[in-house]
Amino acid sequence: MIYDHILIRYGELGLKGKNRHLFIDQLHRNLKNVLAPFPDVKVSRARDRMYVVLNGQHPEPVIRACQKVFGIYSMSLAMKVENKEEAIKAGALKALNNAKDAKTFKVNVRRAYKKFPVSSQEMNRLVGAHLLKNTTGISVDVHEPDVEIRIEIRENGTFIYSEVIDGARGLPVGTGGKTLLMLSGGIDSPVAGYLMMKRGVEVEMIHFHSPPFTSERAKQKVLDLTGVLSQYGGPITLNIVPFTKLQQKIFREIPNRYGMTVMRRVMFKIAEKVCERRGILSIATGESLGQVASQTMASMNVINEVTNLPVIRPLVAFDKEEIVNIAKKIGTYEISIRPYEDCCTIFVPSSPVTNPTRKKVNALEAGVDFNEEIEEALRNIEVLEISHAQTQKQPFSDLL
């Protein structure tokens, strides 16, 4: 491998004015965390870039890790050479020879370091001539080259690269506050979590668990989903709320058709309490309008009544297909479709009400006091810290 650096470019961060350094500091921290499993790799900062110094580490897994860090706009595998004409020419030749099936090329020199004695234009010409002289069957094409050899002359050295790899974009996780995501185990909520993280928001999870109506395997699903999401922003706190008693009480005391509506209200009440306790300012859900009965506008209106925290629904305007596509891309889909009951599916009545009203639901709840059970549930929350590495342990590796 001829490349020894990965050049990291930030996108939107440039727009953030005075807070810019906060964003960059966060990105730097996140990047370092993601690269912690690679002991030889170092991250260094320049004014408008970061450099991942590979120190012999194979770049492939490092790039894959970097691609999960929000706030990175794009990356390039780069080689660093001395600010000397000969060294630059030699490096450019290596880069060209390394490009697969390149028949045409273009050289693009940027001289950020103005003390370098040769102008960009002149360097373009010199390097181009050097490449033509030392290769066969390769020609220059300035309009549609197979490979563009880019050369950036900076104060601390010259970086040569040819490929630009897309980053995850968005903003660094941790720059946008914190939200509590209601994670069910289905397809939507992990995608909602991902999109929140993409906007720089740190995500904490809350999951409602109803044994024996929901199995250990349904819980495992949630652990695995959290593990996948933790790749995008570091370890995630997961609050598992024992929900069986509440669910039974709702089932007993509330007319079947309204069970789902009331259940969602109780979940929001608990989520709000957890937010209070943990200093979280909003709740996020995977709801999307019109998908199921609880997600009509009328249902949202009734369910939302119980909290005045912002409830963020990043998927509200998404089609199912769009959501599925993101889920597949981020690696949660396969986990989400495992066929285990979660607490949302197990007590679903045959015909849930799609057009509830606040008045009606309040009347139904009037005779029922859930407070004691809510307090008990809050007392018995299981709090787990989930990191990707934890859930990646291959359970049957000795057998396979």
Add this chain to the structure above:
Amino acid sequence: MMIYLDNGATTKPHPEVLESFQKVSENYFANPSSIHELGGTVSDLQSEARKQIAQILGVEPEEIVFTSGGTEGNNLAIKGIALEHQNRGKHIITSKVEHPSVYNTCKSLETLGFEVTYLPVNRHGIVDVEDVKQALRDDTVLVSIMHVNNEIGSIQPIEAIADLLIEYPKVFFHIDAVQSLGKVPLDLSHEGIDLATFSGHKINGLKGTGVLYVKKGTTLFPLFHGGGQEFGIRSGTENVAGNVAFAKALRLIKEKEQAKRHELNEIRMKLYEALEQMEGVEMNSPKEGAPHIVHVSVPGFKPEVIIHALYDQGIVISTQSACSSKREEESRVLKACGHDRKRASSGLRITLSYDTTEAEVQTFLQAFERVLNELRKVLE
């Protein structure tokens, strides 16, 4: 010490494979379709096995169907396609040198009203792509060609056939890859390939294990109907221990292929060249064949006599192929290659594994030469 050179017939199970089989049988015996925790764990274990196999073969887990081995895989692929798609056409193309589990399956379909074209091969047992093209008809539904011939080790031009069949999207392409797995690379991601059969016991795995690759979107008429296991293609309570053992055997053979394929090829070349020099020995395998198979004829000698004489000295080889050696006197494969009756009925097959050493091959060569000389004396 026995020198085992009949690895084309079957291989010795790897101890780690046996260990996996035993552990899974002991600890994960539940039915993976059961909804209790243990059933779920067993289901997870099998999914991991499937995932590992898919990853090694470069395909998706949903494209891997567990079977009981090569014969089932070939039957499922051929009958499955033929029955499922018969309203589109009832013509099948295969070759004259296929394994009995393909050849006789095609024969059986003829009795059900299917037409089968059996393509000829050249002297080296190799099909001509041009012949495949000529044989294709509007009502052709399936082409089934083996990757490596089990008897003489010739390698068929699978990629060229697959390239050709891209132009005929209605025709399914099945490959019997039982003999090539772990020995000759096969790119299943090729667009032209729809089905491929693999077997566990040829790769130091267990008898009764195997997989069929079924490309996404390919529908088969099942051989077994029942509880809908294996995506509905192959019902029956899963042989989880066997399936896990297959995943392990596949991983191990791939590691060996990486590390020792070159070495195996060199050992085979030495064996090939030594046999080539021997008087009265005719080479049936092409020199550029699979790295584990050498097939020769010694016309005038009954192969059983040589096999028994070698066995007395602790060396195991076989005639043609184990699957047909009991029944046929003459080898169908050798006859298809254009060899006369004398040569076709005096075949001997020496098949190596990654554990075969050069010393073993030398011992065999000396013993073989000795046996031939002694037999000649008797006959003179």
